[in-house]
Amino acid sequence: MSIKKLTGLMPAPPTALDADGRADRNAMQALVRHMLDNGATGLVPLGGTGEYTALSPKIRVDTVEACVEAARGAPVYAGVLAPGLGDALPAARDFKAAGADGIMLIAPYYTGITQSLLIDYVRKIRDTVDLPILFYDNPARSRLVVKAETIAKLAEDRTIIGMKASSTDLYHFDNVLRSVGPDFAALSGWDTLFAQQVAMGACGGVLTTGVLIPGIWPEIQKLAEEGRFKEALALQRLLNPLMDALFAEENPAPIRAALRLIGIETGQSPLPVPPASEVLNGRLEAILNNLRAAGAVSLPAT
Numbered sequence: 001m002s003i004k005k006l007t008g009l010m011p012a013p014p015t016a017l018d019a020d021g022r023a024d025r026n027a028m029q030a031l032v033r034h035m036l037d038n039g040a041t042g043l044v045p046l047g048g049t050g051e052y053t054a055l056s057p058k059i060r061v062d063t064v065e066a067c068v069e070a071a072r073g074a075p076v077y078a079g080v081l082a083p084g085l086g087d088a089l090p091a092a093r094d095f096k097a098a099g100a101d102g103i104m105l106i107a108p109y110y111t112g113i114t115q116s117l118l119i120d121y122v123r124k125i126r127d128t129v130d131l132p133i134l135f136y137d138n139p140a141r142s143r144l145v146v147k148a149e150t151i152a153k154l155a156e157d158r159t160i161i162g163m164k165a166s167s168t169d170l171y172h173f174d175n176v177l178r179s180v181g182p183d184f185a186a187l188s189g190w191d192t193l194f195a196q197q198v199a200m201g202a203c204g205g206v207l208t209t210g211v212l213i214p215g216i217w218p219e220i221q222k223l224a225e226e227g228r229f230k231e232a233l234a235l236q237r238l239l240n241p242l243m244d245a246l247f248a249e250e251n252p253a254p255i256r257a258a259l260r261l262i263g264i265e266t267g268q269s270p271l272p273v274p275p276a277s278e279v280l281n282g283r284l285e286a287i288l289n290n291l292r293a294a295g296a297v298s299l300p301a302t
Contacts, residue, residue: 003132004075004101006162006185007203008041009217011210012049012079014252014259015063017267023062024267029070031211031264039214042075043067044104044134044164044206048141049252052081054270061094068099077102077134081141083110085124092129102132104164104206107142115150119159126159133159134185138166148172152179164189164206170196177201191243195232198224208251209243212258213297238294241287249280258284262299 013035016027028045035043045067046052046060055063064078078095080103082088092103105125107118126133135154139145154160162185165173170193177186177200188197188205197205198221210217216235223232246254250273256266257276261284268275276284291297 003161004042006042006075006077006134006187008221009039009204009210009214010042010044010075010077010187010206011035011040011214012044012047012206012208013211014256014266014269015046015050015055015059016066016265017059017270019267021267021270023059023066025062025066027265027267028063028066031259031266032067032070034264035211035214036071036074039216039218040074040210041204042077042101043071044077044079046079046081047104047136047164047206048079048081048138049208049211049255050079051252051269051273052079054273057091057094060091061098064095064098064100075101077104077132079104079106079136080125081106081136082108084108085121088125089128092125092131096129096131100131102134102161103129104134104136105160106136106138107144107146109142109144113144115147118144118146118150119153122154123159132161134187135160135163136166136189137163138189140166145172148175148179151176155180155184161185162187162203165197165202166190168193170200173197173202174200191246192236192240195220195224195229195236199229199232208246208255209239211255212246212262213239213242213291213299216297238291242284242291245280245283245287248283249276250274254280254284257281258288261285261288 016024018024078100166189
């Protein structure tokens with residue numbers, strides 16, 4: 001099993017859809033190049049922002065194929081946000097056939113599950129589909145707080161090669177880092193805590209804002225890794241208004257609206273997610289203009 005090292009910024013993009021709700025491969029590839037040409041090292045399509053649960057299997061596969069082609073060798077870890085094996089296994093097989101380098105796997109979230117059953121579940125997928133697994137630790141969505149020792153057990157035999165940490169519990173994150181080996185790819189999954197998690201040992205991040213402004217995040221990571229935490233935090237705080245706005249309404253409508261403001265069209269989310277409101281569109285436009293004026297980011301004019 002070939003494993004591409006996961007470091008740096010791996011944005012979680014929305015899925016580009018055309019007017020009929022089908023996968024828009026050209027638009028998806030344009031978005032991938034925007035991210036990779038401006039600072040990202042890889043990408044994670046079909047996560048929460050990519051609306052895995054709202055899409056048909058065909059749209060998912062078409063999207064992964066488009067991402068792999070446009071990535072030109074950069075790692076593509078496709079999200080598998082399935083409630084159980086009946087969806088997870090065929091999706092993982094399809095994504096492998098589509099060229100994905102790995103999958104990002106969340107814990108099954110409908111049926112109650114124990115720590116030991118989670119280990120069995122992830123190992124079953126690993127053993128059935130020969131792809132590296134990035135574990136998606138998101139207790140708000142999975143309704144399961146995965147213990148640090150559980151993650152360590154899965155990492156010990158390389159069932160998982162890393163995790164996206166989408167939790168505000170920094171003590172839990174620290175416990176995970178103290179429990180795993182040096183090759184474990186611990187990736188921040190919380191935009192507003194990226195600098196903090198890098199300072200603690202994260203090797204990169206799977207970030208929504210990285211879709212829109214990929215260039216600034218490697219700068220923040222470099223400062224945090226060099227021990228210049230106050231500078232890293234100050235730079236990250238410039239983005240707080242943007243980060244707040246991008247999650248002010250149901251994800252991923254705000255990031256679709258923000259991308260549209262810089263000339264990148266990704267279409268409209270399937271129901272029940274509504275388009276971003278006019279108020280939020282105006283708020284996003286003002287924030288982007290302020291960031292340009294401050295010289296914090298380089299973006300096309302709106």
